[in-house]
Amino acid sequence: MAISLRDTPIKRKLMLVILLASGFALFLMGSALITYEVITFRRSLAVNMRVLAEIIGSNSTASLAFKDAKSAREILSALSAEHQITSAAIYDSNGQIFARFPTDAPLTDFSLTPQPDGQRFQGAHLEMFRPIMLEKNRIGTIYLQAALAAMYARIAVYGGLLLIVTACAALGAIALTTTLQKRISQPILELANVATAVSEGQDYSVRATKHGTDEIGQLTESFNQMLTRIDESSTALMASEERLRSALEEAEAANKAKDNFLAILSHELRTPLTPVLSTVAMLEEDSEIHTRIPRELEMIRRNIEVEARLIDDLLDVTGIIRGKMELRRQIVDIRPLLEHAMQNYCAEEAGRKKLRVSTEITVSETHALVDTSRMTQVFWNLLQNACKFTPPGGAISIRVYNEFAREIAPELGHDGLGTKLIVEIKDTGIGISPENMSRIFNAFEQGERSRTRVFGGLGLGLAISRAIIEMHGGSVTAESEGTDKGSTIAIRLPTVPTPATKREKKQEDPAAAKRAPSKPRRLRVLLVEDHLDTANQLNRLLSHAGHEVTWAATVREARELVSARANQPGNEFNILISDLGLPDGSGHDLMRDLASDHPIPGIALSGYGMTEDIQNSMAAGFSRHITKPVDWQELKTAIQKIAVSET
Ligand code: ADP
Numbered sequence: 001m002a003i004s005l006r007d008t009p010i011k012r013k014l015m016l017v018i019l020l021a022s023g024f025a026l027f028l029m030g031s032a033l034i035t036y037e038v039i040t041f042r043r044s045l046a047v048n049m050r051v052l053a054e055i056i057g058s059n060s061t062a063s064l065a066f067k068d069a070k071s072a073r074e075i076l077s078a079l080s081a082e083h084q085i086t087s088a089a090i091y092d093s094n095g096q097i098f099a100r101f102p103t104d105a106p107l108t109d110f111s112l113t114p115q116p117d118g119q120r121f122q123g124a125h126l127e128m129f130r131p132i133m134l135e136k137n138r139i140g141t142i143y144l145q146a147a148l149a150a151m152y153a154r155i156a157v158y159g160g161l162l163l164i165v166t167a168c169a170a171l172g173a174i175a176l177t178t179t180l181q182k183r184i185s186q187p188i189l190e191l192a193n194v195a196t197a198v199s200e201g202q203d204y205s206v207r208a209t210k211h212g213t214d215e216i217g218q219l220t221e222s223f224n225q226m227l228t229r230i231d232e233s234s235t236a237l238m239a240s241e242e243r244l245r246s247a248l249e250e251a252e253a254a255n256k257a258k259d260n261f262l263a264i265l266s267h268e269l270r271t272p273l274t275p276v277l278s279t280v281a282m283l284e285e286d287s288e289i290h291t292r293i294p295r296e297l298e299m300i301r302r303n304i305e306v307e308a309r310l311i312d313d314l315l316d317v318t319g320i321i322r323g324k325m326e327l328r329r330q331i332v333d334i335r336p337l338l339e340h341a342m343q344n345y346c347a348e349e350a351g352r353k354k355l356r357v358s359t360e361i362t363v364s365e366t367h368a369l370v371d372t373s374r375m376t377q378v379f380w381n382l383l384q385n386a387c388k389f390t391p392p393g394g395a396i397s398i399r400v401y402n403e404f405a406r407e408i409a410p411e412l413g414h415d416g417l418g419t420k421l422i423v424e425i426k427d428t429g430i431g432i433s434p435e436n437m438s439r440i441f442n443a444f445e446q447g448e449r450s451r452t453r454v455f456g457g458l459g460l461g462l463a464i465s466r467a468i469i470e471m472h473g474g475s476v477t478a479e480s481e482g483t484d485k486g487s488t489i490a491i492r493l494p495t496v497p498t499p500a501t502k503r504e505k506k507q508e509d510p511a512a513a514k515r516a517p518s519k520p521r522r523l524r525v526l527l528v529e530d531h532l533d534t535a536n537q538l539n540r541l542l543s544h545a546g547h548e549v550t551w552a553a554t555v556r557e558a559r560e561l562v563s564a565r566a567n568q569p570g571n572e573f574n575i576l577i578s579d580l581g582l583p584d585g586s587g588h589d590l591m592r593d594l595a596s597d598h599p600i601p602g603i604a605l606s607g608y609g610m611t612e613d614i615q616n617s618m619a620a621g622f623s624r625h626i627t628k629p630v631d632w633q634e635l636k637t638a639i640q641k642i643a644v645s646e647t
Helices: 002-007 010-059 061-065 069-081 149-201 215-270 273-285 287-292 294-321 334-352 372-388 449-455 461-471 502-508 511-515 532-544 555-566 587-597 611-620 632-646
Strands: 085-092 097-101 118-122 125-134 137-147 330-333 356-362 367-370 395-405 418-427 475-480 487-494 524-528 548-552 575-579 602-606 624-627
Touching: 010 061, 010 069, 010 085, 010 118, 010 125, 010 137, 010 149, 061 069, 061 085, 061 097, 061 125, 061 137, 069 085, 069 097, 149 215, 215 273, 215 294, 273 287, 273 294, 273 532, 273 632, 287 294, 294 461, 330 334, 330 372, 334 356, 334 367, 334 372, 334 395, 334 418, 367 372, 367 487, 372 395, 372 418, 372 461, 372 487, 461 475, 461 487, 524 532, 524 555, 532 548, 532 575, 532 632, 548 555, 555 575, 555 587, 575 587, 575 632, 587 602, 587 611, 602 611, 602 632, 611 624, 624 632
Parallel strands: 356 395, 524 548, 524 575, 575 602, 602 624
Antiparallel strands: 085 097, 085 137, 118 125, 125 137, 330 367, 395 418, 418 487, 475 487
């Protein structure tokens, strides 16, 4: 009921309230009136009856005294004038009925003996017994009975009147409601309509009309104020969203520009390194010079490699941030990778600084699904840091061991065991303070500036290493007891079951040994390079290695040279070594063109070394993509591989 009343329209509620209020007032008034009537009627009836009883009693004393029943009946018959008296009787002193009215009324209608004096209401009658006294003696009793019908008739009339008044009041209430509704519910309904329009149309410019200054008027005003405020805030919100979208677009554009800039920068930085590195490679191959200045040559090579690594790190971190670093994973033994990194990147520096390097390798599971070059990069970073941050005379201990746990990754190990390979690199160096511990894995963050600046670096090695290891499903942690207390950096990698060993594979394939070239073949090389120094150096190195080199500086020249040689059977080029950014086009276009008319294996040389650059070179048809500065050994191996496969 409460719920249905709550849901009833205001107009009906108003009508109901008026009806109930007026009905209740009428009911109270009617009840009071009727009660008053009943009480007054009864009181006056009782008084009348008492007077009648007195009169009849005093008139009938003689009849009783002389036992004259006839005269007593005559006295009683006078009551016929009193229409409310229905019956009456006179009892003698013995309590016997002496006379009765009406005379023909059956005796059974009367009480056989008089009842105690007094008056009482019995059903629809009022009965009265009173003594008849002669001087001070009771000589009989008078009994009177009056009907209350007249009273009920009056009550019925009052009831009827009340009903008529109530009906009139209801009609009045309906009329009143219609008038009041306009004043009370209409503004509320209007307000509700405006609210619906606002919420459906999201139009905050509409306003409700204020009809007065009462509570509804105040409500309308507050509602309009609220709309004004919502309107203002939504306009402000839209403006700020717009600003944000354009703060975002600019940031994206700036980000793209930055990526682009980094790629170009690295290209431009790498290119001049190539001729220097090639010259060093050439000088290293000259035994006389190499014996004379081995340290100087090594120093030049190391510094160029460090610089190239810094450039690579910058590119890598951009790739990681953009989620563009891709892994080429294969199952490999991690141990040789680590040993190679130690020999190549640690041994020399450790020797120079007189660092004691010890290794403890206690592993059974050493294979993991990794990208070898990325893994080498991680080892290189960590070993380089250990050497860099440990003062001369310190110690570096490398521990490699397994952790077996069922709950780690059951799908990765034997017999449901999750086996991890842990490589721990511990040093006695400058240590890491607790406050720096949380920062050192962030890109471009270094430990205490005053100390680490001395050692150089960009603060990228750990960030890149952690990203690479996490991409392999592993983790990197750093521990240190504090400044100058040394550090321990640990890598945890999930292992995979050991595959058939290389030796076993070789035994299975004895022809492979026969196929291996003992001496590199003399090749006719088409070198396409527009950077003069690089071209000269590569030309020298390739010629020195016994190859016949023809040089072109543009795509057009290269095409012409290939076409010309195609007409000289036995004199076609065996291999194309081409830079990618050429003055009149790209090395990719050249490779694609040649593929249709004069297919020739190719090696791409580029200052761009991101995963997508390498993929683009492969898609264009190159067999290898070598990033500048060109490592001569790498180029030599690549040429050799192509030469073998071409035989
Ligand atoms: P970078 O070596 O170029 O500074 P990294 O990202 O490799 O950058 O290292 C970040 C910082 O972590 C270093 O600057 C150094 O403060 C701290 N750190 C890394 N390895 C070690 C270590 N073995 N001993 C002490 N501090 C280290």
